[in-house]
Amino acid sequence: MKLLLINGPNLNLLGLREPATYGHATLAEVERAAAAEAARMGAELAPWQSNHEGAIVERIHAAHTEGVAGIVINAGAYTHTSIAIRDALAATALPFVEVHISNVHAREPFRHRSYLSAMAAGIVVGFGVDGYRLAVQGLVRRLSAG
């Protein structure tokens, strides 16, 4: 079972800035932990990050043709703005879990709206970087259940 982990804009700064909101773990550490969780569950996870909306759209398209079974995505601020990323996820029809490190609902009102949530298999919000591991677990279980 091949999974794709997509992190969007500014998440390459994890562990380097704003630790009170986003924690101390680096993106590389988060990606390793998510891949290890996938392996523990018998799946294979490929991590990928981009700061560019169009690149994320194209990565989602490619996932479809690569035989990826499901996606874990933290689209960062594009969560709240990007109809293009929503449309790409809808077009591939791959199951995906939306992750947010912070509790977006306890933050500014503009973070309360997600263009992705209505189509997600599940959403993990506010558990810090542990959310990625929880998302992998949920996605593998969902895919295994058929």
Ligand code: CA2
């Ligand atoms: O809580 C989340 O995971 C967010 O997706 C993070 C986005 C934010 O725009 C969303 O509303 C919620 C921002 C990512 C910024 O990542 C940084 C990481 C470390 C230091 C600075 C920014």
